Amino acid sequence: MNILVLGGGGREHALAWAILQNPKCDRLIVAPGNAGIAQIAECASLDICDGGAVVEFAEAEAIDFVVIGPEAPLAAGVADRLVEAGLLVFGPSAEAAKLEASKRFTKEVCDAAGAPTAAWARFDAAEPAKDHIRAHGAPIVVKADGLAAGKGVIVAMTEDEALAAVDEMFSGAFGEAGAEVVIEEFMEGEEASFFVLCDGETVLPVGTAQDHKRVGEGDTGPNTGGMGAYSPAPVMTPEVTEAALERIIKPTVAEMARRGTPYRGVLYAGFMIQDGAPRLVEYNVRFGDPECQALMMRLGAQALDLMLAAAEGRLADRTVNWAEDHAMTVVLAAKGYPGSYEKGSVIGGLEQLPETSWEMMFHAGTTEAEGKITATGGRVLNATARGRTLQEARDRAYELAEAVDWSGGFYRRDIGWRALGEG
Numbered sequence: 001m002n003i004l005v006l007g008g009g010g011r012e013h014a015l016a017w018a019i020l021q022n023p024k025c026d027r028l029i030v031a032p033g034n035a036g037i038a039q040i041a042e043c044a045s046l047d048i049c050d051g052g053a054v055v056e057f058a059e060a061e062a063i064d065f066v067v068i069g070p071e072a073p074l075a076a077g078v079a080d081r082l083v084e085a086g087l088l089v090f091g092p093s094a095e096a097a098k099l100e101a102s103k104r105f106t107k108e109v110c111d112a113a114g115a116p117t118a119a120w121a122r123f124d125a126a127e128p129a130k131d132h133i134r135a136h137g138a139p140i141v142v143k144a145d146g147l148a149a150g151k152g153v154i155v156a157m158t159e160d161e162a163l164a165a166v167d168e169m170f171s172g173a174f175g176e177a178g179a180e181v182v183i184e185e186f187m188e189g190e191e192a193s194f195f196v197l198c199d200g201e202t203v204l205p206v207g208t209a210q211d212h213k214r215v216g217e218g219d220t221g222p223n224t225g226g227m228g229a230y231s232p233a234p235v236m237t238p239e240v241t242e243a244a245l246e247r248i249i250k251p252t253v254a255e256m257a258r259r260g261t262p263y264r265g266v267l268y269a270g271f272m273i274q275d276g277a278p279r280l281v282e283y284n285v286r287f288g289d290p291e292c293q294a295l296m297m298r299l300g301a302q303a304l305d306l307m308l309a310a311a312e313g314r315l316a317d318r319t320v321n322w323a324e325d326h327a328m329t330v331v332l333a334a335k336g337y338p339g340s341y342e343k344g345s346v347i348g349g350l351e352q353l354p355e356t357s358w359e360m361m362f363h364a365g366t367t368e369a370e371g372k373i374t375a376t377g378g379r380v381l382n383a384t385a386r387g388r389t390l391q392e393a394r395d396r397a398y399e400l401a402e403a404v405d406w407s408g409g410f411y412r413r414d415i416g417w418r419a420l421g422e423g
Contacts (some may be wrong), residue, residue: 002027002062003304005041006048006078007069008034010331010364010382011289014296015067016041017360021301024308029061035373036363048073051081058087066090067307068265071286075101075147079265090307092285095261099252099283103145103182106283113251117280118184118272126170132183133162139186144169146177153223153282155186189274190418191281192233193291194244196269197306198253200262202315203245206306207298208236209291210419215338217414224338225379228415230328230390231294235273244271244278252283264310293329293362293384298322300357328393329362329384330401332411337378345408347373347380353403359385359396361404380409390419 001024005012013036019025020040033043047053049072058066066082068074068091077094091097098105103122110117122145123129133140133156142165144152152174156162162183169178193209209231215221236244249269256263268284268291287295296303302321309318334341350373353361362384365377383400387393394416401411414422 001025001064003029003065003067004058004061004063005030005067005069006054006073008032008037009070009289010362010379011287011292012069013037013362013364014293014382014384015069015287015303017362018296018300018303019067021357022304024304029063031057034363035366035368036361038368049076049078051076051078054078055081055085055087058082059085064088065308065311069286071097071100071147071284074265074285088308088311090265090311092263092265093261096256096263096265097285099256099263099267100285101147103143103282104180107182109252109255110248110280113255115248115251115280116278118187120182120184122180122182124180126166129166129181129183130163133159133166136185138162141184141186142166142169143182143184144174144178145180145182146174148174148177152177155223187272187274187279187281189272190235192235192271192273193229193288194236194241194249194269194271195287195291195295196245196249196267197310197315198263198265198267199310199313199315200257200264201253201313203250203253204306204310204315204318204320205241205245206266206320207231207295208233208241209288209294210235211288211291212412212415215412217412218417222338224333226288226290226331227333227412228328228330229288229291229294230326230393230416230419231291231298232326234419237276240273240276240278243276244269248278248280266310289364290329290331290379290382293382294327297327297329297360297384297386298325325386325388326390326393327384327386328390328397328416329382330397330411330415331364331379332381332383332401332404332406332409333379334365334375334377335408335410341378342408343374343376345375345406347375347409348405349403353400357386359400361400375406375408383411390416394420
C-alpha cells in the first residue's frame with residue numbers, strides 16, 4: 001500500500017515508525033514531516049488543512065490510505081474531502097471532530113448520552129462568566145470553547161486566577177477559540193487517558209496512558225502540551241476500564257450515530273478517576289501527543305492493521321495483541337517552554353542513539369539544515385522506550401534523553417512518579 005500520514009510532530013513520527021514495521025506498507029509519505037521523520041520516510045510540503053490540496057496530492061501519488069494525525073485538518077473537514085473523493089481515510093468527519101473542536105458540543109453530547117462529566121456552563125461574554133465564577137468560587141476550570149493548540153484550558157486554583165483567565169480568553173489571546181468559554185467544576189482525582197478505535201458502530205479499546213501536563217517535577221507549574229507519558233496506566237484497572245466503556249464511551253458513540261454523524265477513527269478520552277469512578281474531562285479526536293509515542297511503541301506493526309479495520313468498518317472482528325510490557329516517553333523541550341523560547345538551537349548526539357523495537361527517539365519540533373538538526377518548536381524530542389516493567393522502560397527512556405547533547409533543552413526527571421510510588 002501507498003500510505004500518506006498528515007502531520008509533522010512526535011505523534012506522526014511514532015505513527016510512521018509503527019506503520020513502516022507492517023509489510024502492507026510499500027511506500028510512506030509524511031506531510032510535512034520533520035527531520036526525524038525524513039530519516040525513515042518521504043516528506044512532502046503540503047497544506048494539510050486544505051482538503052482540496054490533500055486530495056489532489058493523494059491522487060497524484062496513488063495513495064491508498066491516508067492517516068490524519070493532528071486535530072486541525074480534521075476540524076477543517078479534510079477527512080470529508082478525502083471520503084468524497086473515494087479515498088480511504090483514518091479520521092473522523094468535521095462534524096464528528098467537534099467532540100474536540102467545541103467544548104460546548106462535547107458537553108451537550110455527554111448530557112444527551114448520560115455520560116458522567118463535570119458540571120458546566122457556557123458564556124459568550126466576560127461579565128456573566130465572571131459572575132458565575134464569583135458564585136461558585138475556586139478551584140474552577142476555564143476553557144476556550146474551540147481549538148487552542150492544547151493551551152486553552154486554565155485550571156484556576158484561586159478566584160482571581162479564574163477571573164484573569166476569562167479576561168485572557170475574551171481578549172483574543174486564543175483567537176476564535178476563545179469567542180466562547182466553558183466553565184466547569186473542578187474535579188478531584190487522578191487523570192488517565194483511554195484510547196479506543198471506532199468504525200461508526202464498534203468500539204475497540206487500544207490502550208491506556210497517563211500524561212504529565214505540568215511543566216515541572218511533581219506536577220507543578222503551568223500546563224503544557226505534555227511533558228511525558230507512560231502506558232499502560234495502573235489507575236485504569238479492568239473495573240475502571242469497563243465502567244468508562246459502558247457509561248461514557250459507548251453511550252457517546254451511540255449518541256453520535258443517532259445524530260447522523262457516526263464516529264470513525266481514534267477517540268481519546270481523558271478521565272478524572274476518583275474512588276474507582278471515571279468522569280470525562282475531555283475528548284480528543286486523534287491520538288494524544290505524547291501518549292501516542294508510548295502506545296505505538298507497544299502496538300508496533302499491528303497499529304496499521306487496526307487503523308485500516310477502523311477505516312473499512314471491520315473492527316468487530318479485530319482484537320489487540322498486547323505483550324506484557326510497558327512504555328514511556330520523555331519530552332525534551334526548549335528552555336522557556338511553555339512560555340517564550342528560542343528556536344534554532346543545534347542538537348547533537350542524535351546519530352549515536354539506538355533505534356530498535358525497544359527504544360526510539362521520536363522527533364517533534366526539528367528541522368535539518370547543512371547536516372545539523374535544530375530545534376524549531378517548544379516540544380522538540382520524545383525519548384521513548386519499552387520494558388518488561390515500567391521501571392525498565394523509564395530507565396531506558398532516560399538513558400536516551402541523557403545521551404542528547406542539547407544545552408537549549410530541558411526535561412522533567414520524574415515521568416511516571418505516581419505509578420512508581422514516588423509521590
